[in-house]
Amino acid sequence: MTASLPALLVLEDGRAFHGDSLGATGETFGEAVFCTAMTGYQETLTDPSYHRQVVIQTAPQIGNTGVNNQDDESEQIWVSGYVVRDPSRVQSSWRSTGSLDDRLTAQEVVGISGIDTRALTRHLREQGAMRVGISTETGDPRALLERVLQSPDMAGADLTADVSTATAYVVPAVGKRLHTVAAIDLGIKAMTPRLMAERGIEVHVLPASSSIDDVLTVGADGVFFSNGPGDPATAAGPVALMQQVLERSLPVFGICFGNQILGRALGFGTYKLKYGHRGVNQPVQDRATGRVEISAHNHGFAVDAPLDGPATTQYGRVEVSHVCLNDNVVEGLRLLDVPAFSVQYHPEAAAGPHDSAYLFDRFVQLMQGGR
Amino acid sequence: MPRRADVHSVLVIGSGPIVIGQAAEFDYSGTQACRVLRAEGLRVILVNSNPAKIMTDPEFADATYVEPITPDIIEKIIAKERPDALLPTLGGQTALNAAIALHESGVLEKYDVELIGADVDAIQRGENRELFKAIVEEIGGEVARSAICHTMADCMAAAHDLGYPVVVRPSFTMGGAGSGMAYDEVDLHRIAGSGLAASPTTEVLLEESIIGWKEYELELMRDKNDNVVVICSIENLDPMGVHTGDSITVAPAMTLTDREYQDMRDLGIAIIRAVGVDTGGCNIQFAVDPADGRLVVIEMNPRVSRSSALASKATGFPIAKIAARLAIGYTLDEIPNDITAETPASFEPALDYVVVKVPRFAFEKFPAADPTLTTHMKSVGEAMAIGRNIPEALQKALRSIEKSDASFSWSDIDDDVETLVEQARKPHDGRIKKVQQAMWLGATAARMYNVTGIDPWFLDQISIINEVAAQIRDAAELDPRLIRRAKRHGFSDQQLAQLRGVSEDVARHLRQALGIRPVYKTVDTCAGEFAAHTPYHYSSYDEETEVRPRSKPAVVILGSGPNRIGQGIEFDYSCVHAAMALRAVGYETVMVNCNPETVSTDYDTSDRLYFEPLTLEDVLEVVAAEQQVGPVVGVIVQLGGQTPLGLAQKLKDAGVPVVGTSPEAIHLAEERGAFGAVLAKAGLLAPRHGMATSFEEAKAIADEIGFPVLVRPSYVLGGRGMEIVYDDDMLRDYIGRATQVSPEHPVLVDRFLDDAVEIDVDAIYDGTELFLAGVMEHIEEAGIHSGDSACALPPMTLGRADIERIRIATKAIANGVGVRGLLNVQFAQASDVLYVLEANPRASRTIPFVSKATATPVAKAAARVMMGATIAELRAEGLLPETGDGGTMPMDAAIAVKEAVLPFGRFHGVDTVLGPEMKSTGEVMGIDTLFGTAYAKSQVAAYAGGLPTSGTAFVSVANRDKRSMIFPIKRLHDLGFEIVATAGTAEVLRRNGVPATVLRKHFEVVGDDPEPDTIARILDGTIDIIINTPYGVGARLDGYEIRSAAVTKGVPCITTVQGLGAAVQGIEALIRGEVGVRSLQEHAADLEKARGAAL
């Protein structure tokens, strides 16, 4: 318990918290968001959707199981900053290969600990997600606030290029190959291709900038649009690609950002939620069956589609297939005349419950011509 | 989809008396269930033999039957009430077993009663360990290797291939009754023997030991649409091998990655589906191999359990309430989450704090019991604490448990590292402190892990506490940063003081002067994602407090902390009633308590709930926090038992208003000298007594007043440390031990009154009028603790004159002491002289019993009187009867009998003889027009089988009892019992014309003489009732083997002549036949009428 270096956190609206340095020293900025998951911090940190966000863990004791080399969702930690009340100094897990703190330091992630994370969370809940800065370099809130105000805003941010793979790569099917899917990487998590591969899908992960021809040349019998960071309103490229795919009636499955892309391709608007959904305990109802799935969420934006009955779009009828029972936010879209559907939440989980894994089977059925 | 329209009335079965393994948590769950079912407009019929519960209050059901939970009694109730459905999943194993019995005997079908919330096959699949294991394996889960055995021979064979040690576990029992860890054949014989006996299906399971693995629990819920949610994960700090009920447990699970957690969750969900728990809650236990994560399923409980009570309090998700709604057809998404109001119950709570539960044991009361913790639950209660990290929650929990030596400490450690490490090896009450001190003295975490199997992460949390302690101790001076750090790690002012060598007050004043005060966070089920509408708070030394401003005046009610022998849910009952009564007249009620099992810690019982330890520091901070946000009228210390009472003076000294009886008055009653003066002034007698601080003084007193004397420390509850002493040696020995009990108070030496009738009185006094709430006559003579002896109301042998004398005496005491509110007095009447044994200026253990027997809300009325109402006003208001009271019960009023329930079956080798030290964990009530019938009901409610109506009675009584037993035994014989007796007893009986066969005492048997002796006869089940009054002194009185054999075989064993008399009346009543049932509501109506007639 050596007295550690002090750190400072300042929100865009001026509220400041004094704590201890966590991970790397220095200064960082991003959008302050809170995640209520009690497990899976390693998956959270390495989820590209958190790019440019400073994640506040509401669970007070984090790092207990250290980090391992199996649970990463991507090659690196993406969060731009990390806020934990009580980071663990030891790791207890037969799979652990190192400590969280070392990993944060090694990847130069600036964090802060020892602050009233619940107070910060409630503030964001009331005031909405906002920019934040964390610094070990200044103890002066005013100085840091100025730099926070200069940092870029999340609304209008186009971050796809930062997270998408530079070159295409293939995740081979497990066992016999039954289908080929082109997965547009807008910030894809490692678990997603894995779950498709387990279902006999050969997954060609393509850069976000891919064209319809790239998709066709891999001989895809289905196209997947992944999750990812940023404001969907800036994703003109992927939206255009989605439209071309829909025109060809190629089976489509989208997750999270992919759901917003589908929404925009259909002509719906997207909007920023006050403070988003981030956690692994969210009740989502499948409106067809009435069944409730406990699901993993990580989204700050949502699709603005009508909840009352199907809407007609240039690609035919579309219905809202899933809603979040907490706030009736649109959590899924399903086209009735074209083989396409998407969800705003995370059936690939990691972290989170596996209740929604059936959606990957649904995708397979679509590719088999089923509806 | 709305609830089912075809169900209009529901029968709810409660869990009966508080016993180890099935305690107050089922009061909480049953009460919630009754509440919601009635709110849904259903007619609720309840059967539960336990009068101490909130659940059995007439206002929580339409028809409340405080009757034995036996198939035939329940059938009578069903025949009378004709409910549409039966809800058995909220009354623990007792209710579940009763429901199965009713199903199998065809009663449910006969009266066309539908079982809701569970179906019998699902219960079988969940509870029958053999079926269950098969199911788990089918769905690809792993279980520990095992074998099902129905005979001892099977057991031996099975243990042979499984290899020792093996775990023995009977089917269909709870709290591990009859289970244990067998290290060799001898153990196996003993454990499996009682195991086979304990299981209703004479089936035990032998299982490969996976002792030392990590142990987890999941609380799940499922609705009829097959939506499943996991409410809470619980991790046991004590690894496999220590019953979860005896383990320190933590929520949420702290040492699982998401992958392992989700695998556990998937498996849990697959199990609840495969078992087919169609709606409601269930608890599934898992073990994880720390070396490779191998996941093994231990068991499931297809019902609301102790852990679900803990999970409900830990998460704010009211499992029982929701389970009841699901049972009548709602789905999770149709039920709102009370706390957020805006979101549905179909979600999984997220915690932004940690919860620690610490069990409370009572080994000090059973010196002969083996204190090693094993697979068989031994704790009698528990305390829970909430904090923002484990060090904070753990230290709060340890002080919540209210054992002076439970909290971590860093000075005057008598043992060296080696000794401490060794002591930590064996699981026992207080092991965690041994671990802390061993590490403080230098034992490494690695080493402690090797000896205890406690996960290294938890061990590090303890090291952190030790490191902070070192910083506090070594600091040149305490700067704010350091104090704050200590507070954030759960250090109490007392611990800070100890480390700095100053007084607690000094430490507190320094802290407060530096402005270091706790803030209060909210348990909101969602980690702050949504606003919470229920003020369910816990303290932490964080930045922002969430206590809301308030305009109404607040009353703070101090609860009674963890259940323990001598201070059980009876006190919670009074606290809850006070909350209800004061809420009703416009106060904002603020509850402070730390017992997760109880109704008082439901977030909707009071206006505000603070889940906090009941220490001076924690209470003062709560009061201060509430004073910040609005007017606080005062604190109620009278209802929670000795715990809050002990704080009264200190609270007052700290400037906190104490409502009701003043601390000074409390002192008058509690302090012997002062109380003696009060009695003298009132012209009342106490047994001759004196006060001693040394053996010499004690001897002097004893010589003067004469042996036997009764010795005890002052300021105790439940007769703690109280003994009957017959000679100098015993006296010397006692004084030697007594000092540990309560150092700051002297030892009291009383003349012990032989053959005195004990009378327990509860009363309310408003300063002018006395309301004699109840006069209870004990069945056992004085000398057996009031908490352990059966008693009757109205008193069966006291006449009006006696009662009037008691009324006058009670009023004189109430007046002399200066009581405002409740007063409990214990009298002993010996040869027509009335002695005062003690007066307790507080709610007593008997308040709920009295309230139900007299159909009067005594605790509510008392709470009002404390706040200034007069008895006359309450009579006018209708809260109290217009005229008369518990002392003027109508002539033909039904008689209620309270019987104590003792845990001897749990503690192998403990003598069952009753004495002045309380040993019972719970109580039951039997009510009927005749004393005999009421008594018989109380017996069957308390002990499986109850009184026999035929067969063989074995009699062996002390010489002093020989005269008085002749008549009742003769009666037994006339009633058709065969009488066998030990030589001396038999002789007396024969001379008096009672044919009695002689049975040799155990030790009289020489060689392998085939003719069975007493013990053999009891064990081979050919004795149906035992009458054995012990004589001699010491821990193992004569006849010890007889009584322990009786316990092993579950044969009713009567140890007092008075008990014998009552039993004979009971047996006669049973033989006379037709035992009817009556609801408390009917009882109240009868009394109403009779009282009216008396006008």
Ligand SMILES: Nc1ncnc2c1ncn2[C@@H]1O[C@H](COP(=O)(O)OP(=O)(O)O)[C@@H](O)[C@H]1O
């Ligand atoms: N195979 C085993 N090896 C070691 N300990 C065990 C084993 N099975 C159970 N236990 C311990 O015994 C306790 C009680 O067992 P359990 O199956 O939960 O019975 P109960 O119905 O009494 O809860 C568990 O909490 C666990 O600590």
Ligand SMILES: Nc1ncnc2c1ncn2[C@@H]1O[C@H](COP(=O)(O)OP(=O)(O)O)[C@@H](O)[C@H]1O
């Ligand atoms: N002088 C006495 N003679 C006989 N029995 C006594 C005497 N004093 C106390 N007792 C017995 O001891 C029991 C416990 O004593 P009590 O004063 O009630 O202690 P507690 O505070 O634990 O209730 C009483 O219920 C009574 O049966």
Ligand SMILES: [Mg+2]
């Ligand atoms: Mg168990």
Ligand SMILES: [Mg+2]
């Ligand atoms: Mg008493």
